[in-house]
Amino acid sequence: MSTLSTESGLPIYQDAARYDAEHWWKTDDLTFWEGLAGEYGPRVLELAAGTGRLALPILKSGTTYTGLEISQAFLKHAREKLALFGQRACLVQGDIRDFHLDETFDLILIGFNAFLHLLTEEEALAALACIREHCHEGTRLVIDIFVPDPLFLYRPEGQRVPAKVYTDPQTGSMVNVEETNLYDPDTELNHLRWYYSTDEKKDFLVIDFTLRMYFPDTMDRLLHDAGFRVVDKWGKYDQTPLSEESELQIYVAQAGG
16 A cells, blocks of 8 residues: 555645645635534544644634644644644544544544545545544544546646646745646546746646546445445535536445445
C-alpha cells in the first residue's frame, strides 16, 4: 500500500500555507459540514483532515473533533489553527487505509475529494474496513467527491487548461496554475500535472499527481461490499438528491444492515 504514502509526499501536500492560499475559493461546503456535525455529532472523525479547513466549522458546532492526516507538514499547520479549541480538537498522524484509534465516532467524514487518493479498489476497501472498526450502530459515514465528467477526463493530451489563481502567501505574487491530464479508462486513474507560473517566471513549479475516478455505481458497490448501507445520496451541499446532472456525489452511509 505504498501509493498513497508516495502521493502524500509530493510538494502539493508539504507546503500547507500554499495549499490554504490556493484553495481560498473552497468555501461552499463549510456550512454543510457544520450542519452535519451538529446533527450527527458530537464525536466527529475527519479522515485526510488536511490543514484543518473543515475542522474549524465542525468545531464551531460544539463537537469534539479528531482529525487523521498523513502529512506531517499539514498536521503542524492544522494544530496551530486549532490550538484555541484545546482538548476538543485532536490531530493524529496516520494513513486512512490502516488506522486504529480504539474508539468509535458518531460522524466520520472524508471531504473535498480526499477519497480519490485511494487509487485502487483494494485501497478503498482497506480504508472502509478501518472506518467500520470505528463505527457504532448509529454512526454516519459521509464521503464527498465529484462526479467524473467525460469533458474533463478526455481532454486532448497535453492541453493546458486554467485550473486556479491565487496569491502566494510569501511573496504576494499572483500565481496562475494550469492543468493537463491523461486518463486511463482501464484503471480509471487520472494522471494530472499542475504548472505554477507568475508573470516573472513561467512553470516555476510543476507537480504530477494521480486521482482515481470513482463513478456512482462503483461507490455503491464498494460501500455495500464493505458492509455499509447507503442512507442518502446527494448531488449538492444543499442535500439535493444525486441525479445524472449532479457535479458532486455525497454519500451518507451506516455500518451494517
